[in-house]
Amino acid sequence: PWRVRIRRAGRLYRLPLYLSPILLLTAVVTSALLLSFEELTLSDWQSWFFILMGGIAASALSVPLVNLLVTLLLPPRSLPRLDFSTGIPDIYRTMVVVPTLLSSTQEVDALCEALEIRYLGNRDTNLFFALLTDFRDAPQESQPGDEALLAYARTAIVTLNQTYSDDRPAIFYLLHRPRTWNPHEGVWMGYERKRGKLEQFNALLRGAAPQAFMEIVGDRTTFNSIKYVITLDTDTQLPRDAARSLVGNLAHPLNRPLYDAAKGRVVAGYAILQPRASISLTSAALSRFTQLFAGETGLDPYTREVSDLYQDLFGEGSFIGKGIYDVDAFRQAVDGRFPENLILSHDLLESGYARSALVTDVDLIEE
Template sequence: MSRPSHSPAPARVLWQFAIFAAIFELAVFVTFALLESAGIALVAVVVSIPLAMRFADTLDVRLGQLLASTPDDLEAPLPRSELRACVAYPLIDRPDSAPADFFTSIVDNIKSNPHPLVQHVVVFDLVDSNTELDQADIDRLVAIEAAFESHCRTEDPNAALLVRARKWSVGEGRWIGPERKRGKLDQLIAELADGRSHGEYLLRSGTIEPAAVIVTVDDGARLHPGAVAEMADFLLHPSNKPVVVDGVVEAGFGAVQPGMTQNARQLAKPKADGRFARYGVGTFVGQGAFNVDAYVQTLRHSIPSASVLSHDKLEGYHLRAARYPRVLILDAPSPGPRGVAVRNERWVRGDIQLLPWAVGSTSRSRTRLPPLFRWWLWKDIIKTFEPLSSVLLMVIVVTTPTAFAVQVAAAAVAMISYRSEVLLLLLRPRSGGIRSTIASAAVKWSEALLRAAENIGALVTATVRMATKRRLLEWRPSVVTARVPIRILFAQAFALVAAVTLSVAEFGRGNVVGGIAFAWWACVALAGGIRTTSR
């Protein structure tokens, strides 16, 4: 299965995407032209570009879902006895967690994916520190090793534990695990390929066996039963053999992205991926399988050191990832409000840092990606401005004097455009789906000003750090975030002040509807700040 047979050429799909966006912008122009003038409408059209792209992307994916189906069984799968795979767990220490907590989900994965030629390897980093190693670190290592032996080694005698030594990072100004998660995978994959150690380790428990496929699973995630062998079957099937040209996989697949869910009931209901159906290639989100040889040929020296936080997308675009929804990974539960705020800010910073790849600049250590993948990187960067776009549209609606009915219609366009799936659901209603979707969209829109402030703050942070080459790899485990960075709290405070100012201004000029709308945003921003700072 190299590509869905019904998938049109990417160039044709991009033209369709442009048409979808143009239709959206035409609707915005007509609606806002009724407010006062064509000038107002043109401003609205420019402001709504991120929302138009979201609408087009949503419609594009939905069309793909109508065409797609869950992949059928592969023809002539490889005999399981010929498979040799490694399941890697790139972990970072959580000082507030008991050592045994790290290995509970790993034991479940060992039990659900038993195979004599599948090795489970934990690659562990200590938390960032101002010192290379101290007595507390040594005591922690002893406890981690004991927990690993009593949990993982009893279930799988071939399981291995690697604890990496910290390295001084000039950019971070601290002792950290080199290149964080990307460094863990890079070193392990190189060792799987040639049998030699490619890093400095404080602890090595077990022997790393060569493997043709590596499956990466995050902290707390659980694999679908039989997932390892099935993904390895897919990658090693002759029809999916990766063909590397100029540092990227041009044909076949070098990576598999399984379905991701936090709902165990969805394990029995795999959903086809619309983007893969439309383009014949998907996006890698960090958990899945790599072809070891393809990784070594494309990624071992293709990403500059200490420069990339969101490496998952680059890995998928270099390796040409296949979406394989028949296999699912049950992801760890979502973190609390503090963790969500930190995670979202990290995602935005990571997307902005991929700007050099989006513009197609090259260097000795940076490969030029195909146009389709550069376009997807641009979409992710522009997505940062979606909340701000919705906020500005609503400000235009509320502050422009016009007939009440016209103002309500324009406000509806501004709100629905932020969550375009509502419009698609209204056009094609499903039983029981309209109410929940509208309720979810209302909640998301209520948070638009708060998200806009946080995203702009993250964008400014990423831009400054790219210019200074400092703290590009700042990363906090969202599940255990004890303190939210002050810059996020500042962004939330800015959203609150902006909403209160707009509300007072609208009440002052007699616009009760506008005053209430902005007051609602202020309440949401205040609630967001309270949730983020409270324990």
């Protein structure tokens, strides 16, 4: 049918179809601006200055107009999902992890309370919850109070497991890394910070890097059966049953990642899924700045999915560090890919190799 042919052609040439109206509109607006100047000549550097400035200003107008047009013409593109509302199957066992730092007993209490809340909203026999922790940077490998703080965190996780022992014997985990010397920073710190935590945790799940963590609280026999990992920030809330929805998305056959060894990246499907992230109602009202820039806050019960230009048009989204990933595909795509001590914001780079998608009908809440 002709409609199918047009749709396929649009997918094949979507980048030129997207850039062409932007360039055309930019040229038209720039020309209109330059026509108001009567004595411009191409041999004058001032003329080129006005052309450059006019082009930049025109593109700033053209891009949002074309983006708006695309979102009006294309319907929201939701990812297919398996229905795991009655429970996550054993083969898709998942661990929710929170990479963070240990600095005080009060912070440990807050971390464990938040971990417990995430569990209560996402109870499932194949969901586990873990803190991936480091000590703060220090001039020496160990500091006074380190052992006491780690013992306090260990006891807190053991207490959580005892509290919910009727559900399962081991739900909550603590994985703590020692400080290592970083000559580039001139300090003792956790290896590669958050990226290093996840990299070494993924390796541990597959039987590698057994010495990366100095303290592991929880049942280690579960590790090799973990297929997916949901990584969250310390201040990220995981709404009720959001974990099941994300696992259902990533487990769907149409979303499963396909790694191309020749290209060194995932070329089809997705190794990472990034849900939407919204600001909590309380955080949005903290100051006038947050009121101005927080945007829509909380959960919208009337909106199932939203439009996103890059997901709807190109079938990919940007990873911002909070989402679910396939352990094996993620390791295959990014392990050993990035140099040490050079990358601070690694999430977007990882999504370029592991391929990510935006799940617009699952919403995480940020504090």
